[in-house]
Amino acid sequence: MSADDELFESMRLELRRGSLVLAVLACLRTERYGYTLRQALAADGLEMEESTLYPLLRRLESQGLLLSEWREEEKRKKRFYVLSPLGVSLLNRLTGEWRAINGSLDRLL
Amino acid sequence: MTTKSEAIIDRYLEAVAAQLSPETRDDITAELRELILSRLDAREEELGRAPTEAEVEAVLKEIGHPLVVAARYRPGPDSLIGPELFPWWLYGVKAGALVLLAIHAISLFITLISGPRDAGQAIGQAFHSFFGSGLTLIGALTLAGAIMEHYRIRPRWMTEWRAKDLSAFGLSDPMTWGATAGEAVKTRGPALRPVRVSGPSPAGESVFALVGLGLFVGWWLGLLNFPGLQALTLGGETATITPAPIWGVLFAPILFYALAQMGEELFKLTNPGAPRIRALMRIGIAVAGLWLTWTIFQAGHWFTLSADDETGRVVGDWALLNIDRMRTLGDGPRDVAGIALTLSVVFTWVAAIGAVSMVYSIFANAWRAVRP
Numbered sequence: 486m487s488a489d490d491e492l493f494e495s496m497r498l499e500l501r502r503g504s505l506v507l508a509v510l511a512c513l514r515t516e517r518y519g520y521t522l523r524q525a526l527a528a529d530g531l532e533m534e535e536s537t538l539y540p541l542l543r544r545l546e547s548q549g550l551l552l553s554e555w556r557e558e559e560k561r562k563k564r565f566y567v568l569s570p571l572g573v574s575l576l577n578r579l580t581g582e583w584r585a586i587n588g589s590l591d592r593l594l
Numbered sequence: 595m596t597t598k599s600e601a602i603i604d605r606y607l608e609a610v611a612a613q614l615s616p617e618t619r620d621d622i623t624a625e626l627r628e629l630i631l632s633r634l635d636a637r638e639e640e641l642g643r644a645p646t647e648a649e650v651e652a653v654l655k656e657i658g659h660p661l662v663v664a665a666r667y668r669p670g671p672d673s674l675i676g677p678e679l680f681p682w683w684l685y686g687v688k689a690g691a692l693v694l695l696a697i698h699a700i701s702l703f704i705t706l707i708s709g710p711r712d713a714g715q716a717i718g719q720a721f722h723s724f725f726g727s728g729l730t731l732i733g734a735l736t737l738a739g740a741i742m743e744h745y746r747i748r749p750r751w752m753t754e755w756r757a758k759d760l761s762a763f764g765l766s767d768p769m770t771w772g773a774t775a776g777e778a779v780k781t782r783g784p785a786l787r788p789v790r791v792s793g794p795s796p797a798g799e800s801v802f803a804l805v806g807l808g809l810f811v812g813w814w815l816g817l818l819n820f821p822g823l824q825a826l827t828l829g830g831e832t833a834t835i836t837p838a839p840i841w842g843v844l845f846a847p848i849l850f851y852a853l854a855q856m857g858e859e860l861f862k863l864t865n866p867g868a869p870r871i872r873a874l875m876r877i878g879i880a881v882a883g884l885w886l887t888w889t890i891f892q893a894g895h896w897f898t899l900s901a902d903d904e905t906g907r908v909v910g911d912w913a914l915l916n917i918d919r920m921r922t923l924g925d926g927p928r929d930v931a932g933i934a935l936t937l938s939v940v941f942t943w944v945a946a947i948g949a950v951s952m953v954y955s956i957f958a959n960a961w962r963a964v965r966p
Contacts, residue, residue, distance in 0.1 A: 518628070519625065519628070519629055520628070520629055520632035520633070534658070535629055535657050535658070536657060536658040536662060536663045536666050537666065539622075539625060539626070539629065539666075539667075540666040540667045543622075543667065555624075561628060561631060562624070562628065563628050564624075564625050564628065
């Protein structure tokens, strides 16, 4: 990988980092467990490593934005996550902020 | 899935679990196990058969090394010293390295004036000692930084600073040393005007002084070692330096004196707006320093130099406070007695200059304490 490509990759990751939290919160309007959440994000073009996604889910849960529950499905116990009421309200505010940033950037670009 | 594949997964999860706190261990590994099994189910569907051991290993490798995976779950900081503390750590390292350099330069100077034929060996020893104590300094600062990072300690002097107090931070760049003492600093950009610096910054000076005093206290307590201060090389032979009994008698007072100075510097950093209290503290420290200097001077005998059967006494004497003595400094014989005399003159002058500066400090701080 050339120096230009490396620089682009590092800036691309930096650009994505902040938006991943928003994507995870948006995806968890519907209850999902870790594996299906990752698949849903990937299907919409947002690949995310498990080693990033799972700790992020725990952090969001400890911040009160997600609720979780262990439940059996397909003969295996899985941990399901969904937005808490606080998560719903924060997602709405963050969505407004995201649209404002997006609008500004659209005008600039 | 084969028993061997299950054993591989168990070993992986055990390695992750060992890095986690007992409270979260079971929950996190249960979730990770579920993730691994889901990934393997998908792989099995794709292949139309159960994954081999190598394919199980490949899935685990994609998930990440156990140390990296466990670290992502850790609630504390990801680094020993984070980006917020790093500039302070770097400044401490630079300032401490400069203090160490000064100590070793003085030590090397004493060694060289006492035996020029062994200059190469003395320089080598000084370098060795400088790098050894430098590594100790970096280790100590890293430990302090890691504790501050872990417990989110942010002293007031880090957050409540004033632009006019910043000039001494230029001291960590040797190119600006002359400038920080009061000269104009030429900034790097050609379009920028030179910046006028009014004098050393109180915060920067205090950090610098704390590092220096900390090194002294470490050495005084025997925790740090500067080899050049324990022995000299005289004409190829090692001359040992034996402290006089007065240093043993004054061990605790000197330690408390250094700790009191550290306390005053810390107070200055944490309470920049209390000049009167600081002035009173400085008066107390200067009075204690004068008493120590007087007691050491009165003791007369400071060190004994010994090489083979020759000995020389390093002493303090009023008669040595003589300009002619200073002019002929180093002209004497290069034997033990000659070196002891040279050191006696140097130390007597250092003590006298120190005493004068303490008297000045008492008067200057008395004025600061009473002025409206």
